[in-house]
Amino acid sequence: MSATVRIPTILRTYTGGVGEVDADGSTLAEVLNSLEDSHPGIRARILDDAGALRRFVNVYVGDDDVRFIGGLMPRLPKAPRSRSFRRLPAEPTADASAIGY
Numbered sequence: 001m002s003a004t005v006r007i008p009t010i011l012r013t014y015t016g017g018v019g020e021v022d023a024d025g026s027t028l029a030e031v032l033n034s035l036e037d038s039h040p041g042i043r044a045r046i047l048d049d050a051g052a053l054r055r056f057v058n059v060y061v062g063d064d065d066v067r068f069i070g071g072l073m074p075r076l077p078k079a080p081r082s083r084s085f086r087r088l089p090a091e092p093t094a095d096a097s098a099i100g101y
Contacts, residue, residue, distance in 0.1 A: 001024065001025065001026050001076065002022050002023070002024050003022070003023055003024070003025065003031050003076065004020050004021075004022060005020065005021050005022070005023050005031065005035060006019065006020050007019055007020065007021060007042075011042060011045055011046075014039045014040075014041050014042040014045070015039050015042070021035065021038065021039065023035040023038065025076070026075055026076055027072065027073055027075055027076060028059065028061065028066055028071075028072045028073070028076065029072040029073055031076070032046065032047065032072070045057075046059070051072075053066070053067065053071075053072075061076060
């Protein structure tokens, strides 16, 4: 299944400046893998070393924050609305540099 992924401005360096890209997958994890295949390096800005969403990254399927609908593994809807990744302003913490701030 193909999905349209909205990319926030701060991550568009990985997509050549493009704000929406297509990715394949029936789960969000598969969509992220597809996104990484097409745009190397982007997954590391979305997920931490343990494979969890970074603290200051919000991922939505349609209007739903994935943290509240089962994370990265639940199957996506048959007629998926776009997924979007948003980065929140980082608080001054030790790991802020790890997410590009």
